[in-house]
Amino acid sequence: MAECAFCKIVKPEDEFYMYSETKMTRGRIQKGYVCEHCSNSIYGDKWYPITGYDQVCEISKLGTVREIREDRYYNITHTRNASVSYVYLTKNDKKMKKHIQSLMKRFIYTGQ
Ligand SMILES: [Zn+2]
Structure with missing residues (x-):
């Protein structure tokens, strides 16, 4: 449970x-769970695909990025404070830090 x-x-x-899944000190992984109702109200209920990276990811209008792995959604958004959020995306095995604002511009507000 x-x-x-x-x-x-x-x-x-x-x-x-x-x-x-949050990596803690000494390699421990802290797992977190969010129900659908809370996810919809906190992260948003409309998701847009992020394309061009190795992972299968989606971004919401409220600025959360989730990765789809083994039929589960994982929130991979890192938040430093209320205004700066970022994610790590990989492309051809190269890990890149991406700011949420620029991903939102690219995948939500263009062409939709
Ligand atoms: Zn809940």
């Missing part, structure tokens, strides 16, 4: 909507 990071609802791990 696991609990939603926001509403604290408790249910089986497989029934959550969004997952996260």
